[in-house]
Amino acid sequence: xxxxxxxxxxxxxxxxxxxxxxxxxxxxxxxxxxxxxxxxxxxxxxxxxxxxxxxxxxxxxxxxxxxxxxxxxxxxxxxxxxxxxxxxxxxxxxxxxxxxxxxxxxxxxxxxxxxxxxxxxxxxxxxxxxxxxxxxxxxxxxxxxxxxxxxxxxxxxxxxxxxxxxxxxxxxxxxxxxxxxxxxxxxxxxxxxxxxxxxxxxxxxxxxxxxxxxxxxxxxxxxxxxxxxxxxxxxxxxxxxxxxxxxxxxxxxxxxxxxxxxxxxxxxxxxxxxxxxxxxxxxxxxxxxxxxxxxxxxxxxxxxxxxxxxxxxxxxxxxxxxxxxxxxxxxxxxxxxxxxxxxxxxxxxxxxxxxxxxxxxxxxxxxxxxxxxxxxxxxxxxxxxxxxxxxxxxxxxxxxxxxxxxxxxxxxxxxxxxxxxxxxxxxxxxxxxxxxxxxxxxxxxxxxxxxxxxxxxxxxxxxxxxxxxxxxxxxxxxxxxxxxxxxxxxxxxxxxxxxxxxxxxxxxxxxxxxxxxxxxxxxxxxxxxxxxxxxxxxxxxxxxxxxxxxxxxxxxxxxxxxxxxxxxxxxxxxxxxxxxxxxxxxxxxxxxxxxxxxxxxxxxxxxxxxxxxxxxxxxxxxxxxxxxxxxxxxxxx
Numbered sequence: 001x002x003x004x005x006x007x008x009x010x011x012x013x014x015x016x017x018x019x020x021x022x023x024x025x026x027x028x029x030x031x032x033x034x035x036x037x038x039x040x041x042x043x044x045x046x047x048x049x050x051x052x053x054x055x056x057x058x059x060x061x062x063x064x065x066x067x068x069x070x071x072x073x074x075x076x077x078x079x080x081x082x083x084x085x086x087x088x089x090x091x092x093x094x095x096x097x098x099x100x101x102x103x104x105x106x107x108x109x110x111x112x113x114x115x116x117x118x119x120x121x122x123x124x125x126x127x128x129x130x131x132x133x134x135x136x137x138x139x140x141x142x143x144x145x146x147x148x149x150x151x152x153x154x155x156x157x158x159x160x161x162x163x164x165x166x167x168x169x170x171x172x173x174x175x176x177x178x179x180x181x182x183x184x185x186x187x188x189x190x191x192x193x194x195x196x197x198x199x200x201x202x203x204x205x206x207x208x209x210x211x212x213x214x215x216x217x218x219x220x221x222x223x224x225x226x227x228x229x230x231x232x233x234x235x236x237x238x239x240x241x242x243x244x245x246x247x248x249x250x251x252x253x254x255x256x257x258x259x260x261x262x263x264x265x266x267x268x269x270x271x272x273x274x275x276x277x278x279x280x281x282x283x284x285x286x287x288x289x290x291x292x293x294x295x296x297x298x299x300x301x302x303x304x305x306x307x308x309x310x311x312x313x314x315x316x317x318x319x320x321x322x323x324x325x326x327x328x329x330x331x332x333x334x335x336x337x338x339x340x341x342x343x344x345x346x347x348x349x350x351x352x353x354x355x356x357x358x359x360x361x362x363x364x365x366x367x368x369x370x371x372x373x374x375x376x377x378x379x380x381x382x383x384x385x386x387x388x389x390x391x392x393x394x395x396x397x398x399x400x401x402x403x404x405x406x407x408x409x410x411x412x413x414x415x416x417x418x419x420x421x422x423x424x425x426x427x428x429x430x431x432x433x434x435x436x437x438x439x440x441x442x443x444x445x446x447x448x449x450x451x452x453x454x455x456x457x458x459x460x461x462x463x464x465x466x467x468x469x470x471x472x473x474x475x476x477x478x479x480x481x482x483x484x485x486x487x488x489x490x491x492x493x494x495x496x497x498x499x500x501x502x503x504x505x506x507x508x509x510x511x512x513x514x515x516x517x518x519x520x521x522x523x524x525x526x527x528x529x530x531x532x533x534x535x536x537x538x539x540x541x542x543x544x545x546x547x548x549x550x551x552x553x554x555x556x557x558x559x560x561x562x563x564x565x566x567x568x569x570x571x572x573x574x575x576x577x578x579x580x581x582x583x584x585x586x587x588x589x590x591x592x593x594x595x596x597x598x599x600x601x602x603x604x605x606x607x608x609x610x611x612x613x614x615x616x617x618x619x620x621x622x623x624x625x626x627x628x629x630x631x632x633x634x635x636x637x
Contacts, residue, residue, distance in 0.1 A: 235305065489510075
């Protein structure tokens with residue numbers, strides 16, 4: 001196979017520039033012949049990779065009782081198609097971030113990678129693969145700066161794109177000869193790109209990792225349950241992992257529609273049949289198909305799309321309809337065949353044509369295609385729907401930067417329950433509706449995710465509870481502020497852990513406190529609450545606000561369930577007693593602030609951290625992270 005430099009392979013510097021091999025300089029010919037030849041070249045590479053790389057490795061692994069997992073994308077790979085050939089296809093955060101504009105837009109680019117994850121998941125869905133993996137959650141130039149809050153957002157975005165397995169990047173050996181504190185890290189040295197992170201006990205916040213991984217495990221269990229249910233399939237074909245298709249029509253997302261992507265070979269899969277008005281009903285169960293601005297398409301693929309539409313699958317054609325073939329062979333004849341077949345397609349009564357993606361929503365509604373999760377006032381909320389014999393599971397993530405108070409009319413039957421991913425409990429929630437849908441009112445903080453279950457039983461193996469822990473007292477009678485704490489700080493340094501004790505200490509950012517400005521480690525706050533109040537309330541809330549680090553709360557020695565990364569309010573009423581109560585808040589940090597400080601005093605060993613900052617994982621331009629309890633903590637009952 002001919003390897004053409006500049007077409008076959010791109011180096012790291014080129015990737016960072018976002019060069020697209022669909023239109024490389026120096027590889028074009030008059031009359032558009034260059035793009036046809038490039039298509040044929042990339043098509044051949046794609047088939048060789050699937051048939052002579054993925055296929056043999058899969059057979060070899062299976063013969064030894066193993067499955068084959070791979071990241072099915074690259075410079076010249078149609079990742080949606082090849083994901084369907086891999087038993088466990090795996091997505092990746094870092095490459096997606098670069099492609100989505102991360103070099104200029106920072107952390108915001110990770111959110112835009114959700115459509116790449118959807119592409120990987122779509123290939124798996126069409127082939128019936130139950131697991132969609134992710135190499136998570138690498139961030140460029142953020143070694144020892146990435147907190148669990150950033151990690152959670154990476155994960156929730158990926159979950160919203162169909163991922164249901166995580167491979168954390170990474171967990172290096174701790175003891176390597178010659179490695180300086182805090183230990184050997186292959187992606188945190190002077191000779192390689194700095195990529196987060198070196199996870200493990202070397203990180204202070206690792207002590208809270210069990211609560212975090214319990215959250216991940218519960219969400220992943222939901223997202224592996226039964227079958228995926230996806231509203232719309234977008235047809236696409238692109239041989240370039242950094243130019244994946246994107247659905248930019250915000251109105252489609254805000255209305256609650258979910259979508260995936262299909263490439264030509266997936267249309268020929270055994271599952272690609274229409275039954276009961278759904279495409280691939282035994283897999284993703286798409287209710288409609290969108291041909292998204294594809295002026296060139298192979299005749300065989302268009303013929304298959306026409307067949308699906310003729311079986312009364314609703315179809316929307318966006319922008320310029322297909323009018324030419326993609327390949328070089330017998331181009332005049334195949335172009336004419338495409339134009340003729342496209343005219344037949346557009347003439348069908350269940351096909352609509354719109355100018356842009358913004359018109360897809362109205363076309364779908366006109367065709368009678370409603371989303372499984374019909375949302376109202378839900379800007380930024382991303383739903384995922386799974387279904388099994390017990391009922392319907394809806395994972396809903398607020399990807400926006402503001403609170404989302406919205407209603408969700410969810411397709412399904414049975415009682416509505418909320419599955420608490422942090423506590424592992426399931427509680428009933430008020431709902432209205434008919435036999436086809438139940439409508440619930442939801443309130444999600446920025447970055448918060450929840451699961452609504454419609455069906456019988458508690459939902460999976462969740463612990464059923466009758467009443468949830470409220471986040472707002474319905475009858476607030478009193479309020480106090482916890483402003484002074486006894487603070488013990490374990491300061492992690494190369495020579496060991498140094499303990500610092502500060503009595504009667506006010507809350508505030510450690511960086512503004514004498515002797516704590518460069519500290520990274522674990523802070524334990526203790527105070528007392530003299531509780532002589534009337535407990536005839538439904539909640540007593542301890543509101544920690546935004547904590548700098550991961551957090552664990554105890555009241556009178558009993559751990560309080562709750563989010564270990566989002567802080568916010570916790571109901572402590574079940575653990576309060578009359579009289580004096582001891583409240584303990586443990587905050588654990590990254591090592592970033594200490595390493596930045598060491599870069600100033602031990603430049604030979606730690607000088608590389610002088611250019612590090614939370615940057616893309618936190619706040620651009622800030623040399624260190626905010627740490628500790630940063631404001632007084634009100635208690636309300």
